[in-house]
Amino acid sequence: MNITEILFWFLSALAIASALMVVLSKNPVHSVLWLIMVFFAISGHYILLNAQFLFIVNLIVYAGAIMVLFLFVIMLMNLNTDTEPQKNKWLKVAGVVAGGCLMLVFVAALKSSGTQQVQMGEGNIGLIENLGKALFNEYVLPFEISSVLFLSAMVGAVVIGKKGD
Amino acid sequence: MLLAIDWLLIIEKFVLIVVVVLVALGIAMYSTWAERKVAAVMQDRRGPNRAGPFGLFQPLADGLKLFFKEEIIPNTSNKFLFVLGPMLAMMTAMLTSAVIPWGGKFEIAGRTIDLQIADVNIGILFVFGVVSLGVYGIMIGGWASNNKFSLMAALRAASQMISYELAMGIAIIALMFITGSLRLSVIVEQQMNHTWNIIYQPLGFLIFFICALAECNRTPFDLAEAENELNFGYHQEYSSMKLGFYLFAEYINMFISGVIMSTLFFGGYDIPFINEAAYGNAWWITLLGVGALFTKAIIFVLIFMWIRWTIPRFRYDQLMNLGWKALLPIALVNMLITAAVVLWFNK
Numbered sequence A: 001m002n003i004t005e006i007l008f009w010f011l012s013a014l015a016i017a018s019a020l021m022v023v024l025s026k027n028p029v030h031s032v033l034w035l036i037m038v039f040f041a042i043s044g045h046y047i048l049l050n051a052q053f054l055f056i057v058n059l060i061v062y063a064g065a066i067m068v069l070f071l072f073v074i075m076l077m078n079l080n081t082d083t084e085p086q087k088n089k090w091l092k093v094a095g096v097v098a099g100g101c102l103m104l105v106f107v108a109a110l111k112s113s114g115t116q117q118v119q120m121g122e123g124n125i126g127l128i129e130n131l132g133k134a135l136f137n138e139y140v141l142p143f144e145i146s147s148v149l150f151l152s153a154m155v156g157a158v159v160i161g162k163k164g165d
Numbered sequence B: 001m002l003l004a005i006d007w008l009l010i011i012e013k014f015v016l017i018v019v020v021v022l023v024a025l026g027i028a029m030y031s032t033w034a035e036r037k038v039a040a041v042m043q044d045r046r047g048p049n050r051a052g053p054f055g056l057f058q059p060l061a062d063g064l065k066l067f068f069k070e071e072i073i074p075n076t077s078n079k080f081l082f083v084l085g086p087m088l089a090m091m092t093a094m095l096t097s098a099v100i101p102w103g104g105k106f107e108i109a110g111r112t113i114d115l116q117i118a119d120v121n122i123g124i125l126f127v128f129g130v131v132s133l134g135v136y137g138i139m140i141g142g143w144a145s146n147n148k149f150s151l152m153a154a155l156r157a158a159s160q161m162i163s164y165e166l167a168m169g170i171a172i173i174a175l176m177f178i179t180g181s182l183r184l185s186v187i188v189e190q191q192m193n194h195t196w197n198i199i200y201q202p203l204g205f206l207i208f209f210i211c212a213l214a215e216c217n218r219t220p221f222d223l224a225e226a227e228n229e230l231n232f233g234y235h236q237e238y239s240s241m242k243l244g245f246y247l248f249a250e251y252i253n254m255f256i257s258g259v260i261m262s263t264l265f266f267g268g269y270d271i272p273f274i275n276e277a278a279y280g281n282a283w284w285i286t287l288l289g290v291g292a293l294f295t296k297a298i299i300f301v302l303i304f305m306w307i308r309w310t311i312p313r314f315r316y317d318q319l320m321n322l323g324w325k326a327l328l329p330i331a332l333v334n335m336l337i338t339a340a341v342v343l344w345f346n347k
Helices: A003-024 A028-048 A052-077 A089-112 A128-137 A140-162 B007-042 B058-068 B079-099 B123-133 B135-144 B148-179 B184-193 B202-215 B240-265 B283-308 B316-345
Strands: B105-108 B111-114
Touching: A003 A028, A028 A052, A028 B135, A052 A128, A052 B123, A052 B135, A052 B148, A128 A140, A140 B316, B007 B058, B007 B079, B007 B111, B007 B240, B007 B283, B058 B240, B079 B123, B079 B135, B079 B240, B105 B283, B123 B135, B123 B148, B123 B184, B135 B148, B135 B240, B148 B184, B148 B202, B148 B240, B148 B316, B184 B240, B202 B240, B202 B316, B240 B283
Parallel strands: none
Antiparallel strands: B105 B111
């Protein structure tokens, strides 16, 4: 086992354990914090693939922005284990069945994808230079359209905020 | 295979990390002293002058006092998260220092040593990422205290930080157009060979500076610890060294953001009007460069203090208006103009 392999197994175990804790924690705030751990572990995998840009963007966008909003909402709702509404039993069964189906699809997709050698630590598509070239040459139209979409969402937020005046 | 590591490199980096952490802590410690002195000068008082000459031992006395205070963890709090909060605040404050180029190169026994812990490809973005994680320390601490005031303060801090990160990010994008690299060492070298980025990006710097004030939770943006409406803010339930960690993290953040502003806009470890390359890798010129960076950073810290004791705190709606309706559009316009100018000159 070299260092890369040790890190890989550590991060994988961390990701899976944290993901389980997201579901198993009684307290919703703990679930959110475990979810942040999952994002950190997955970002660690990006580092192992030498995709530094994807690593940091994953952290900024998911751990740094989206999860803060999640935490925000959950803290404001102040959900506690004792005040949490008990859901219908059938609803729980339906949830388990739906989740199981999703997992079945994932496993099947992984199984049929065949084995591929992963470039550990030496691939360079995730570096910002290569990624930028790919985005602005091959995928320039969808990329620009989606960026306009984001800008309009941002302007929209400001407009909604202005309504009060 | 496990032992096939460059042990010298590990030792070198380890020493560098320890030195950077100690220096950052030391500067943060004396920032608390400087803050009182600055406040005293501005209010025509003497400030701390009992402990040691000019009150120089005051930070030691303060630290000792915090250590000896009783450690109280509220019964209704979430114990684990309550302890985790200050730890996270301190960690995120220190983490940014990993990618900052503190100086040029040293040569010791034929080995060239970079005065930078990690010269990563994504330098600025790393700083930005850690800054965006900085809000967790406050949010977790505020929520785990199980106190309404703490929670309100934590939510305020979170929304403030998210709002100002936007304008900060766009100001950084405009800077990236000019540097063409995210690597902090490259950005500093460019400024050493040409002019400082402040010449090209004065507006970007102003936006960045205001956002840095907001991200550090400094007055006039210290809504998260507004005494008259929130008692004491997010660290109301904290005592002893946990409170010390929160207060200390703020000073470390101030110092680190001063260093980052100097690195991005004011040439980093570049000594003005001197061509360092002419002296080669002499150890004293490297040390002078480090001194130049620290001087710039400390000037920023002093400006932060000057602002704190001059401008009163914003109202919360004013804060949000400034962030979303003033800084964000200005940053966008700045980015567009920079892009147009860069495109024009590269034709």
